[in-house]
Amino acid sequence: MIKQKIKALLKNKWVKKSLLAGVIVLVLGIIFYLSIYFGAFGKLPNTAELTNLKQAEATQILDKDSTLIGKYYIYDRQPLTYQEFPKHLLNALIATEDVRFYEHDGVDNVSLLRVFFKTILFQDQSSGGGSTITLQLAKNLFGRENHFAFSTVINKIKESIVAKRIEKIYTKKEILTLYLNTVPFPDNTYGIESASRKFFNVSTANLTVSQAATLIGSLKANSYYNPRRNIENSQKRRDVVLQQMFKYNFLKGTELEKAKQDSLKLDYQSFNHDLGLAPYFRAQLKKELSTILANYKKPNGEPYDLYNDGLIVHTTLDQQMQEYAEEAMQSHLAKLQQAYEASYGKNAPWKTNKKLIESALKTLPEYKKHKASGLNHDQIIDSLSVKHEVELFNWDGVTKAQLSTIDSLQHYLKFLNTGMIALDPKTGAVRTYVGGADYRFFKYDHVSQSERQVGSTFKPFVYTAAIENGMKPCTYFSPKAITYTDYKNWTPTNSGNKAEDPHINYNLETALSQSMNTIAVKVLNEVGIDNVLQQAKKLGISKQLPKEPSLALGVAEINIKELAGAYASYVNNSKPVKPYFITKIEDKNGVEIVSFKPEENTTKAYSDDTRQVMLQIMKATVNSGTAARLRSTYNLKNNIAGKTGTTQDNKDGWFVGITPNLVTVNWVGNDNYNIGFKTTGLGQGANSALPIFAKFYQKLNLDSKYNSITKSNFENPSASVIDALNCEDEKRDGFLKRLFGKKKSERKFNKKH
Known part of the structure; x- marks a missing residue:
């Protein structure tokens, strides 16, 4: 029928x-x-390709203690092993994204049926989705293609095929490892380790339950649940994840409540190339790495890729010390900028000097581009006068404004900038590196790229040459100005308005510690320019210096790194050092590619006696000379020697601070050399550059980690050196010499040397 x-x-x-x-x-x-x-809509990865998954990995930059200080990446990703994932992180992921993870083969048919009946037939939106961790992994690894109207269907089928293949090749633990190392988190961050360090400044292993739930919660919608940008949304989503963990018995009731009570406190660390710690250092490091890696190949013969191969770069930088240096710079420069602008008032050159503004304008890429296209000057000015929204740097924060290119130029012309380096004088290892005020707005690196006149910081090299060539520390010179007739009647003078007594003579210690220009030139005249040039070369100054008497006053333009390396000799057994900051480069598995050690210098630049004499003189500079405010204003008790420096028309301010285990060089000035400080009181090195060093050392003194630097003592000078320095600071001419002595106000410069 x-x-x-x-x-x-x-x-x-x-x-x-x-x-x-x-x-x-x-x-x-x-x-x-x-x-x-079979690949009609795009080739699917086969078993061999899935077995050898290759994902782009960020190169890590580590400080001397292996602390992460930066990365180079296209996708910000750092891979971990399964053992490095805390249990509560895995539980949060499974409870939220795929509770049947251990029961399916990549595609959860039970969940799909639930979605079909509850969501589609009965319109129950609370039933959840049918995606699995493995399906999401397939999407993360291979992305999605646009197939127009059928994109969703085609991509989901492709992902299901790939997911099943992944499940056949990898264990569940390996799948979780791949997933957590590749899944995208907010702020262009890939992988749980990068996200942990970026948002909470901890390794994944040290994530709390609340922190783990926050990051897992952000996977649902990276922007909407971004804990940096949408803290309230993020916290609500975190609580949902915690509730899911409780629902599936991954948390007890007391643990749930405790985790919910945790405040969502971020410790955000940007590894953006323009932001974060030591951006100038990272930019220079990248240049050097590119040059170094060009000489090495991977085992398969391919070149190394700085952005994709997950290299590990060990550097000499000290992360905490760098933070102190940047904080000291920002604190001082913000106040100095206010005083600098106030000193000019309404007549500031960046506002009123049309010739200066136009000259600076012609150096801009935009001006040159318009010029090359055939526009005349007036047309270019019209084009550059169009207003548009721009971000503006200010010390009290970045703002947005409607400004023209000319307006922006005038805004940036006013800013002081800086360069600072601190290094280990025994090895040349760079501990801090501050290339400028803010890398986002001032890309020019004043440590590696800049050469500025060094002013009085060159004087110690003149005095070193003099003592090394037999001049006694107790040799006396008059501060009286002399006109050198064979150098266009050049008459160097001392700074300040104090009248000089022509009958008072000063020894070398007083002359250098008080930075007397007239005596520095006389010392150079006595020892001879050639001997000074030779001494500078022995100190590692590589560039050709001007062969003229103004060399004594620092008209030479020298790079900060070379200046620091030369000053290191005074606490390094009379040997200069060459600054370096890369110690080792490893591949992603920790296999060494190349390592670097400090360049050994076996030749002394001068004798031990000369070193000890110069160190005593530069200690006097700090104790009673031009750098005395280190003691009086900043109350530093450390063993410090040093030298201030100020160039002509107050264009550059310098300070070199020497302690037994750290040498620091600071420069401050305007990038536009036509704009100096309004007054010497404001622009002198003791006021413009020295405070950065002082604030830096105040921070070091409060941190016991740096006791080996802050509590270190200089060597004791020998008995012969103490005896050589045992004389009056000044000596007055006798009665007969005052009465009958020939007054020399003109002379020719000594060229015999």
Whole structure:
């Protein structure tokens, strides 16, 4: 009877058509699936490719203690092993994203049926999705392609095929490892380790339950649940994740409540190339790494890729010390900038000097581009006068404004900038590196790229040459100005308005500690320019210096790194050092590619006696000379020697601070050399550059980690050196010499040397 009914039903034309349509749909569906399977809509990764998954990994930059201080990446990713994931992180992921993870083969058919019946048929949006961790991994690894109207269907089928293949190749632990190392988190961050360090400044292993739930919660919508930008949304989503963990018995009730009570406190660390710690250092490091890696190949013969190969770069930088240096710089420069602008008032050159502004304008890339296209000057000015929204740097924060290119130029012309380096004088290892005020707005690096006149910081080299060539520390010179007739009647003078007594003579210690220009030139005249140039070369100054008497006053333009390396000799057994900051480069597995050691200098630049004499003189500079405010204003008790420096028309301010285990060089000035400080009181090195060093050392003194630097003592000078320095600071001419002594106000410069 039933068979007859079935036969009768099959003879019905509508039933026949329906069955035929069903068969056709089924066949087309199979063909469609097979076409995807065999690559008609894009090649699917095969077993071999899935077995050898290669993901771009960020190169890590580590400080001397292996602390992460930066990265180079296209995708910010740092891979971990399964053992490094805390249990509560894995529980949060599974409870939220795929509670049946250990039961399916990549595609959860049970969940798909639930979604079909509850969500589609009964419109129950609380039923959840049918995606699995493995499906999400497939999407993370290979992305999605645009197939127009059928994109969603095609991509999901492709992902299901890849997911099943992944499940056949990898264990569940390996899948979780791949997923957590590749999944995208907010702020262009890939992988849980990068996210942990970026948002909470901890390794993944040290994430709390609340922190882990926050990061897992952000996976649902990276922007909406970004804890940096949408803290309230993020906290609500975190609580949902915690509730899921409780629901599936991963948390007890007390643990749930405790985790919910945790405040969502971020410790955000930007590893953006323009932001974060030591951006100038990282930019210079990248240049040097590119040059170094060009000489090495991977085992397979391919070149290393700084952005994708997950290299590990060990440097000499000290992360905490760098933070102190940057804080000291920012604190001082913000106040100095206010005083600098106030000193000029309404007549500031960046506002009123049309010739200066126009000259600076012609150096801009925009001006040159318009010039090359055939526009005349007036047309270019019109074009550069169009206003548009720009971000502006200010010490009290970045602002946005509607300004023209000319307006922006005038805004940036006013800013003081800086360069600072601190290094280990025994090895040349760079501990801090501050290339400028803010890398986002001032890309020029004043440590590696800049050469500025060094002013009085060159004087110690003149005095070193003099003592090394036999001049006694107790040699006396008059501060009286002399006109050198063979140098266009050049008459160097001392700074300040104090009248000089022509009958008072000063020894070398007083002359240098008080930075007397007239005596520095006389010392140079006595020892000879050639001897000074030779001494500078022995100190590692590589560039050709001007062979003229103004050399004594620091007209030479020298790079900060070379200046620091030369000053290191005074606490390094008379040997200069060459600054360096890369110690080792490893591949992602920790296999060494190349390592670097400090360049050994076996030749002394001068004798031990000369070193000890110069160190005593530069200690006097700090104790009673031009750098005395280190003691009086900043109350520093450390063993410090040093030298201030100020160039002509107050263009540059310098301070070199020497302690037994750290040498620091600071420069401050305007990038536009036509704009100096308004007054010497404001621009002198003791006021413009020295405070950065002082604030830096105040911070070091409060940190016991740096006791080996802050509590270190200088060597004791020998008895012969103490005896050589044992004389009065000044000596007055006798009565007969005052009465009958020949007054020399003109002379020719000594060229015999």
